[in-house]
Amino acid sequence: MDGEIKEGFLCPICHIDFRSPKILLSHFQEKHAEEQDLLKSLKDLVGKAKSKILKVDDRDIEAIKSDVTFQRYFLEKSEPQNPGISRSHIEYFKEVRRERLDHRTSETNKLIIRLDRFLRSTGTDRKQVAQELVTWLDGSTVSRCPSCAASFNLTRRQHHCRLCGSIMCNSCSTFLTYEEARSITTSVYSSDTSVVQNKHKDDQDTLRICSHCKGMLDCRSKVQMSQSHHPLICKLYQQLQRAKNQIQPNVDLYIKMFTSLDMGDTTYTLHDAQHLKSSIAKQAEILDTISCKISAIPPKAEFPREFSLQNSIRRGTNMYIKEVILTLPNLPSPSELVKKREQRLLLNSQESAAADSVHVAVKKVAVTTGWSPANVANNLEASTADGGEDPLIEQINIVRNYIQQAIQANRFEEVASLRENLNMLKLMHKEQQKSQQQHQPRDK
Template structure:
């Protein structure tokens, strides 16, 4: 050995060719590939690396035990010191703005990268009857596979059995095992694209998958999960909205029921007892539904704060039921109503009958179009009969919709039309009798 070569070499050296391989993984890989016959040397290298790892881990454990003992000693000393003297508040530094700036930069980076991937994914979905491989390479430039010897994910070398594949969104190289696949339906859902049948190739189905790397797929799935969380509504919100809807429907019905009950108790003939009983049964059903929904809300699980909120909603619903729906006045019997009605209902002047009917039709918002055919004789051409049949149809629709105030107005109009019709019939009969008397006298 010459004087220039008297130095001591250090590093991960190959025992056979004395080449410096920089790392232990490269050294073992070099021995496996270049010197496969040196199995004893390879085994000795592996044993040496294992011993070194154990020694390092043992040193780390010893350092950790000593560090824990020092921390316990300091904590005990600090606790004893604080018993005698109160520690003064030191200098406070707020790092919130720094954290926000760092976090904002990272979020902007990931957002820009994810948007870039979504744009490329949308372009992949929208292609005509061209070569698919050519279209995919036009969306993103693929990395040259000749410069990549190992898979970036699993660090395994490419060969005849382990071929190279490219990510369709970033163009990176990977092996088959490290490849991820995204279905076309999920890709459309992520991009929100509605690809028409004309743009879809005829020789492919909607279940064809797009090859991606793990990094690109992770970014797309993270954004998709975040969007679903923002759009998803908690079950407690849905139940609460249902409860509020039931309350909003019950409030005008309660007001109408009290009005109808007062009218019946005062002996008025504006409303009927059957309609009032139907309205009361409807309110009872609404109360049952409210109680059921509030029970479901109270049974929901969650954090202590959420459970407290659920119980508060249940208590508020119970108080509402007790004050609004469970304290409704009792209805009088039919005998009591008949005893109160000593005089027949008041009638309005016959001149205002047609005007009142037209007014009710405008208030209800209904029109004769689509009404059932009048049940009277089709040969009758009296407009009063036709109008009475139309009003009867209005009454049926209003009673089905629980619009009993309009039922009362329509029934009042119907009575006025009936009185007008009977009055005209009597005048017609008197006229006919006079004509007959005049004819017989002549």
């Protein structure tokens, strides 16, 4: 065949094109009758191809696929090749993208600055004000509109963009209202949305700009909207994370308090531990409520995976409550606590004897929570009515007030330190009263 490629209804033996399946079959029956197997396969192949062309059922097409094999029609199956040398262009892509984004951001910022200056300008001639803000392109050098390539004439006049100074025709111009301009120049995060408004600039007035500047301003408006608008699931998830961050320190403190009470230590009280556990239970209820709200949000059709995400958040919260909150150890009963402390006192008899010594030193407690000795004035008045102002009693009342505030804030480590100081102050007050009674003159 000398490398010539033919196509059509070719005879597989003599390679002649007969231009129709009927002529090909009749030729094969006459000239190649001895090749019955090949003739049968040829009939089957022609019939299946004809059925496929005529769009037969899918079952016949599947039968054709199963009948046509590589070995039957002498086709060679190529082995999969090993991949060659590859090169990653991610870093190059990031570099190019970063440069383009920086350029687009700087150009957009320039437009915003010019637009803001235009809104704050005091001139009455808006055209003159626009020419002072940006240099206009010379119209004599431009014969056609850069956007639509239409030539300028008497009916198609040249117009300048008020923000970049480029030239366009009236059809390619875009008009921006002053109300839209003020909303663009006003920051999303600013609580004060008022912008200097001149008397000659009404909200119904428009500002002629090109389509390129309009596109960049629209992109900035979309970014502002995306930054200011958060979906409900995002807001609830942020609340869930804040609640979880608040509950975890209380869980750690409760375990520490339980360990101390179980060892018979007197650093913490059983009442404080119970109060902290009830606070943890309330916080767990808040976690469960927020996760229920997240799972109850109706999913959107454009986000098919949102429903699975909501269920995952719900399951994760339930697992956290079961594994962390519900597995907290139970506190000992008051009778068990008394026995544990008696055993601890027997083991530490020497330390308890040293603690009962006369010399008492008062610790300094650094209060960093902004507490103030509120409601101490009433206690001071009571102490004054009893026996005059006593600085030691005043200090005792202040420490008691700090203890109440620390309990409300679940700062039980500081509660333990403050109570230790309160006990020391009471011992000092008792020693002071004893010394005063001893130095008082006896009646004859």
